[in-house]
Amino acid sequence: MTEEVKNTEKKKLIIEYKNVTKMYGENIGVEDVSVKIREGEFVFLVGPSGAGKSTFIKVLLKMLDVDKGHIYYIDYDVTQLQKNEIPHHRRSMGIVFQDFSLLPRKTVFENVAFAMEIVQMPRRSIRRQVPAMLELVGLQGEGGKYPSELSIGEQQRLAIARAIVNNPRVLIADEPTGNLDPETGWEIMRLLEQINRRGTTILMVTHSADIVNAMGKRVIAIRNGKIVRDEVGGQYNPEEDDDPDGDYSDHALFSLRNFDEERRMAHVSNRGKDE
Amino acid sequence: MNNKLIQSIVQAIRQIGRNKTMVFASLFSITAILLILGLFFILLVNVNNMSQGIKSTFDQVQVNLLDTTTRDEASELMQQFEAMDAIENVTYQARETALENWKVKWGDNADLLDRLTVNPLPNAIIVKLHNVEDAEDVVAVARAMKGVERVAYSQDTVDKLISVTNGIQVVALVLIAFLLVVSVIVVSNTIKLTVLAREREITIMKYIGATNWYIRGPFLMEGITLGLIAAAISGVIVSSLYHYVVQSFGLDFMMVLQMGFVRENFLITNLAIVFISLGISIGAVGSIISMRRFLDTK
Numbered sequence: 001m002t003e004e005v006k007n008t009e010k011k012k013l014i015i016e017y018k019n020v021t022k023m024y025g026e027n028i029g030v031e032d033v034s035v036k037i038r039e040g041e042f043v044f045l046v047g048p049s050g051a052g053k054s055t056f057i058k059v060l061l062k063m064l065d066v067d068k069g070h071i072y073y074i075d076y077d078v079t080q081l082q083k084n085e086i087p088h089h090r091r092s093m094g095i096v097f098q099d100f101s102l103l104p105r106k107t108v109f110e111n112v113a114f115a116m117e118i119v120q121m122p123r124r125s126i127r128r129q130v131p132a133m134l135e136l137v138g139l140q141g142e143g144g145k146y147p148s149e150l151s152i153g154e155q156q157r158l159a160i161a162r163a164i165v166n167n168p169r170v171l172i173a174d175e176p177t178g179n180l181d182p183e184t185g186w187e188i189m190r191l192l193e194q195i196n197r198r199g200t201t202i203l204m205v206t207h208s209a210d211i212v213n214a215m216g217k218r219v220i221a222i223r224n225g226k227i228v229r230d231e232v233g234g235q236y237n238p239e240e241d242d243d244p245d246g247d248y249s250d251h252a253l254f255s256l257r258n259f260d261e262e263r264r265m266a267h268v269s270n271r272g273k274d275e
Numbered sequence: 276m277n278n279k280l281i282q283s284i285v286q287a288i289r290q291i292g293r294n295k296t297m298v299f300a301s302l303f304s305i306t307a308i309l310l311i312l313g314l315f316f317i318l319l320v321n322v323n324n325m326s327q328g329i330k331s332t333f334d335q336v337q338v339n340l341l342d343t344t345t346r347d348e349a350s351e352l353m354q355q356f357e358a359m360d361a362i363e364n365v366t367y368q369a370r371e372t373a374l375e376n377w378k379v380k381w382g383d384n385a386d387l388l389d390r391l392t393v394n395p396l397p398n399a400i401i402v403k404l405h406n407v408e409d410a411e412d413v414v415a416v417a418r419a420m421k422g423v424e425r426v427a428y429s430q431d432t433v434d435k436l437i438s439v440t441n442g443i444q445v446v447a448l449v450l451i452a453f454l455l456v457v458s459v460i461v462v463s464n465t466i467k468l469t470v471l472a473r474e475r476e477i478t479i480m481k482y483i484g485a486t487n488w489y490i491r492g493p494f495l496m497e498g499i500t501l502g503l504i505a506a507a508i509s510g511v512i513v514s515s516l517y518h519y520v521v522q523s524f525g526l527d528f529m530m531v532l533q534m535g536f537v538r539e540n541f542l543i544t545n546l547a548i549v550f551i552s553l554g555i556s557i558g559a560v561g562s563i564i565s566m567r568r569f570l571d572t573k
Binding site for chain 2: 101
């Protein structure tokens with residue numbers, strides 16, 4: 001057992017799926033999934049399109065009801081939440097989407113402030129915390145712009161700022177690099193790693209083998225709704241992990257293959273220095 | 276006012292500014308509906324007033340006595356009437372008093388009555404009723420009494436007038452209810468278009484953890500603001516129109532029906548209250564209905 005695995009096991013359990021099944025009629029979303037995620041972990045959720053990754057996230061966010069099983073989050077059962085409790089549950093997590101999901105009619109500042117407004121933070125705290133958050137993600141001085149005036153990478157950084165402004169214990173990132181060029185993708189990964197180092201648990205859905213393999217974090221591979229592999233410091237080999245019948249889509253092969261190799265090495269070596 | 280409310284109002288105003296064409300269309304529709312509604316309201320209030328007037332004018336029965344009936348016998352009859360629940364009060368009207376009253380009514384032509392050598396009018400008991408609907412029972416009792424010559428009561432006229440005013444009231448109420456439903460549909464469709472354009476935004480808000488009421492707030496304010504603006508415009512128009520009608524035809528109306536329009540101040544104050552309440556309700560209900568489908572999902 002590696003040192004990292006031992007350290008992880010000492011940490012407090014924050015998410016636990018217990019025999020979770022979600023069907024869409026005849027089709028499987030996730031089937032009999034059981035998994036434990038501890039506080040401070042960085043977990044990659046990998047698998048081909050339609051494997052069940054989105055379902056895995058959606059049942060955690062209570063966007064979908066499970067058919068069987070339970071999902072425990074911190075100290076309550078997500079599957080038992082009442083409708084009026086769902087907003088409070090979601091506020092305790094940060095969510096980053098592949099399409100950024102920014103509010104187009106709100107400025108950069110207002111987008112981040114919005115997440116604080118809905119938890120009824122006082123105006124004073126909002127005025128103080130939002131600029132600090134924008135600075136953390138490298139968007140200082142951009143508060144007055146609208147999302148459409150930002151580059152793609154900046155938009156994703158803004159989405160991350162909004163997701164972490166309330167200091168969530170868990171950050172869920174659904175293919176946050178999916179729409180980004182490789183270079184920007186790595187910028188986002190650096191940011192997520194920085195957030196993870198501050199203690200935030202990160203659950204990231206990705207198709208990018210290059211990112212997964214370079215980061216050396218815990219990898220949960222899903223195929224046909226079932227967990228087929230779960231290992232810390234694992235690798236992701238799409239051809240091997242994903243459906244051998246060729247279900248693996250072109251989109252899934254999004255990777256950083258054209259990525260400037262030098263830059264990737266620089267990132268990895270920087271990471272090494274940080275650690 | 277708390278921050279959330281101010282924020283909702285600001286957002287509602289911004290939203291209205293962004294959808295000028297739709298806002299103008301719905302504002303026009305709601306104002307038109309409220310205008311018609313206001314006119315029916317005025318009609319209803321005046322008809323109701325008229326109906327009360329008719330009831331108070333005709334809520335008495337005149338019991339004419341035989342010439343042979345003495346004053347003491349008349350007092351006994353009066354006591355019998357006073358014992359009845361339906362009766363408010365009973366007065367004795369001597370034939371001389373009746374003639375004097377007649378002269379007052381004839382006004383400038385009263386001198387014609389001076390030529391009478393004999394007073395043709397009978398002594399009478401005037402029975403005032405609590406409720407005009409009880410008149411028939413009282414008339415039947417009076418007719419059976421000893422010493423009574425005849426019972427005078429304009430039953431047919433009263434019945435006709437009451438059924439006409441009741442009919443007008445029912446029609447006006449049905450139309451008001453219909454117009455209210457139409458205006459709620461107009462507002463909800465306008466807001467639905469705004470909501471459709473912002474469906475994605477609403478979904479994002481839900482994912483971030485905004486409650487349904489937080490999301491609904493600005494739309495609700497938008498509906499209420501639209502309703503209030505329409506109420507103000509139509510309120511001013513209907514009030515001015517009523518002022519004009521009262522000034523122009525009030526006297527004629529008084530001459531013909533012997534009763535006036537409902538007082539302007541009273542009616543306009545009530546109209547303002549009704550319109551403000553309606554504006555808020557139409558806007559609020561319209562926006563809640565329009566958002567139901569979008570907020571029902573997880």
